[in-house]
Amino acid sequence: MNRIDPWMQIVSGLRGRTRFVAQPNPIPAARGKRERCGSMTTAMANAVSIRRIEWQTTCTILVSWSDSTLGRFEDQTWRAGFARTSGICGLTGVPVRRGDAVFRPLQKGGVLPRNALDMIRADTLRAPQNSLETGH
Incomplete structure (x- = not known):
């Protein structure tokens, strides 16, 4: 089930993004390490x-x-x-x-x-x- 992560909503707001997208939380274990790194800043x-x-x-x-x-x-x-x-x-x-x-x-x-x-x-x-x- 996807839901809006409150922390990501706050961080996105601080970075000037106005649109929030529901994201799965936490990151599924099936995703590879490289894919997880790609989403990091x-x-x-x-x-x-x-x-x-x-x-x-x-x-x-x-x-x-x-x-x-x-x-x-x-x-x-x-x-x-x-x-x-x-x-x-x-x-x-x-x-x-x-x-x-x-x-x-x-x-x-x-x-x-x-x-x-x-x-x-x-x-x-x-x-x-x-x-x-x-x-x-």
Whole structure:
């Protein structure tokens, strides 16, 4: 049964859309991961506020950020990798090309985070210093 999701109605209103379409809620498990990602938007392109970035290991960072539509996230783990698609760096607003070295939110337990499509260009972050890598 389709119904209008109240949260999506609010978010659509904030984004200036006036027409609301009934959508199934929640996303059926039969839909593929790629299809679910296609319906997501990048949070960081929508006025996100990154408050802190901290190196966790040489290939992971902890990002604390907030967005008026997605909420507040403290110490979200992001992993180094390569951009699968073109996009925008959430930290600098610089374009990201497919194949660029980036950090992306870590997927845990098969669950995509709300900001799964966001990226931070790796070249915008300073490499961790030895004291951070060793924990001293």
